[in-house]
Amino acid sequence: MKIGMIGAGGIAIKLADTIREMEGFENYAIASRTLEKAEAFKQTHAFMKAYGSYEELCQDPAVDLVYIATPHSEHLKNMELCLKYHKPVLCEKAFTGNAKQAKDILARFEAAHLFVTEAMWTRYLPSRKILNDLLASGVIGKPYLVDANLCYPNKAHVRLNDPSLCGGALLDMGIYPLTFGLMVYEELPSQIYAQCKKSETGVDEATVGILTFREGQQAIAFTSMLGPADRNGHIYGDQGYIEVINCNNPERIDVYNANHELIRSLGVPSQISGYEYEILECARCLKEGLIESPVIPHKTTIDVMSIMDRMRQQMGIIYPFER
Numbered sequence: 001m002k003i004g005m006i007g008a009g010g011i012a013i014k015l016a017d018t019i020r021e022m023e024g025f026e027n028y029a030i031a032s033r034t035l036e037k038a039e040a041f042k043q044t045h046a047f048m049k050a051y052g053s054y055e056e057l058c059q060d061p062a063v064d065l066v067y068i069a070t071p072h073s074e075h076l077k078n079m080e081l082c083l084k085y086h087k088p089v090l091c092e093k094a095f096t097g098n099a100k101q102a103k104d105i106l107a108r109f110e111a112a113h114l115f116v117t118e119a120m121w122t123r124y125l126p127s128r129k130i131l132n133d134l135l136a137s138g139v140i141g142k143p144y145l146v147d148a149n150l151c152y153p154n155k156a157h158v159r160l161n162d163p164s165l166c167g168g169a170l171l172d173m174g175i176y177p178l179t180f181g182l183m184v185y186e187e188l189p190s191q192i193y194a195q196c197k198k199s200e201t202g203v204d205e206a207t208v209g210i211l212t213f214r215e216g217q218q219a220i221a222f223t224s225m226l227g228p229a230d231r232n233g234h235i236y237g238d239q240g241y242i243e244v245i246n247c248n249n250p251e252r253i254d255v256y257n258a259n260h261e262l263i264r265s266l267g268v269p270s271q272i273s274g275y276e277y278e279i280l281e282c283a284r285c286l287k288e289g290l291i292e293s294p295v296i297p298h299k300t301t302i303d304v305m306s307i308m309d310r311m312r313q314q315m316g317i318i319y320p321f322e323r
């Protein structure tokens, strides 16, 4: 499968490094807004083709899947380009700037019977099934609370601090602990409460969200670009609890009983980087003629964007394109 990438930035490098290790997949084309940058990326990461515009890449008939690796603000128009040339898409998270954009573009892909999915990579990881199996086994009883965090010292990160690029901690990092909680309860929260510390540029730089679900279960997600945190996630049940070491890319899953005794410690399968699973799922869906992945149905993408919209509304974060 020939992969074409749009945006020669940080995450494109990580995906290219991953694809290089995958059998049956090829780092085929890279597109940048300037040809010089695309050529340099092509040389460094051993791509076949370099394009100086995103449109040229979409016009290449050999591209089997377009991976969109630009800031969230650009995703909608990048996907519109892919739609124009009928190219299947794997688009980075956050999928769009808000739920309205997500709903709109997903409906247009569905009408065109064209595959698109969100690169919310933690949903594709094998650790998700390991956790689901543990929860189904009843080992910790009924979950009543989840907490998770993802924080990095990103205060100087230009993209994250720029409102016009849909910056802020929530859409970039907070989406992971939020997703961690949503994957446990597998339903929409009935109540959402969010608070943030705003940056000088007007984006959320440290954000806490509390979600309440139908039967009163809760999830606390926090994210910050002010410094590091442990990245761990916990699922507390009425008979014990689970600790996930690194909710962003699980390394180990520890199970404790109500006496705080470690009763199981599970590893995850060895992996290239973890990004390979979203690529494998795209290939499977395309082979089977699917237009969305059951791993993250389009409705889920819209629901998560809607939750983040409501959080931003409470925090007073409005992006320039929404004014």
Ligand SMILES: NC(=O)c1ccc[n+]([C@@H]2O[C@H](COP(=O)([O-])OP(=O)(O)OC[C@H]3O[C@@H](n4cnc5c(N)ncnc54)[C@H](OP(=O)(O)O)[C@@H]3O)[C@@H](O)[C@H]2O)c1
Binding pocket: 006, 007, 008, 009, 010, 011, 012, 031, 032, 033, 034, 037, 069, 070, 071, 072, 074, 092, 093, 094, 119, 121, 159, 165, 171, 172
């Ligand atoms: N899955 C993950 O683990 C993960 C990790 C990091 C980021 N991400 C997501 O991936 C996306 C890109 O993040 P990144 O960290 O790779 O960003 P980045 O390093 O800033 O790169 C983004 C690229 O987008 C292109 N671009 C297009 N329009 C742009 C604009 N107006 N301003 C700036 N750049 C623009 C640029 O490429 P050209 O100059 O070549 O056109 C730039 O290099 C984001 O949506 C982010 O949330 C995901």
